Amino acid sequence: MRLALEEARIGAERGEVPVGAVLVDSETGEVLARAHNRVEADTDPTAHAEILVIREVARRRGEKRLVDCDIYVTLEPCTMCAAAISFARLKRLYFGAYDPKGGAVVHAARFYEQPTCHHRPEVVGGIDEAECGEVLRAFFRARR
């Protein structure tokens, strides 16, 4: 989560909503990819940190399923990313701050509890919650 937070902070400096994600090997913990949101830089509404690390590793490996990988994200994934994590068959999802406004893991759509969800990662939320949330709050405070 340290690295994901570092990514979030890099994102903030670049004017991106500061969320960071890191994809790691489930067994060894080796970092396979890290990213911050690039919605503004790429003018791509789908360029959330989670999508970027999944796409990067899937393409590099030539495999659409990453069953031996875990993802660390500083914020509870949104509906789009929660589904992408499921499609990529990630083993575990560790996230930082809870997101009542946009989250889809323990809020609203609760995708992993839906009958349309065909792979459920193990989920651990609230890791470094205060720090992950503060990066976001500071960003939005400065923009007001």
Added chain:
Amino acid sequence: MRLALEEARIGAERGEVPVGAVLVDSETGEVLARAHNRVEADTDPTAHAEILVIREVARRRGEKRLVDCDIYVTLEPCTMCAAAISFARLKRLYFGAYDPKGGAVVHAARFYEQPTCHHRPEVVGGIDEAECGEVLRAFFRARR
């Protein structure tokens, strides 16, 4: 929807789950982008047809929001794509076949009815439903 169906059929020939999408100008109907799923070709679990047309037009325009665009898709969007359509601020969503197994518009997550959804496109489902569904059924029949 004719063009979206054409894309779905091209996808099927290439071994992709045959779903096609077309992004058009809401006013003029001009076709801005068309795509079929490229999950296999790109080894990218997020390369659904809807994501691909949104990304293509957003990048080409240098705009993350495509408020003057409508999307035609042969199948009810999944949870990931329903959210991406909302994030891109598309005006209208026209889809073909209903998808009880994976849809997130009128099934399961029903994303546009969630408090975490901050833009709801106008939705028309069931356009050329029989034909859109048959392309998918034929594909899966042939694979069994």
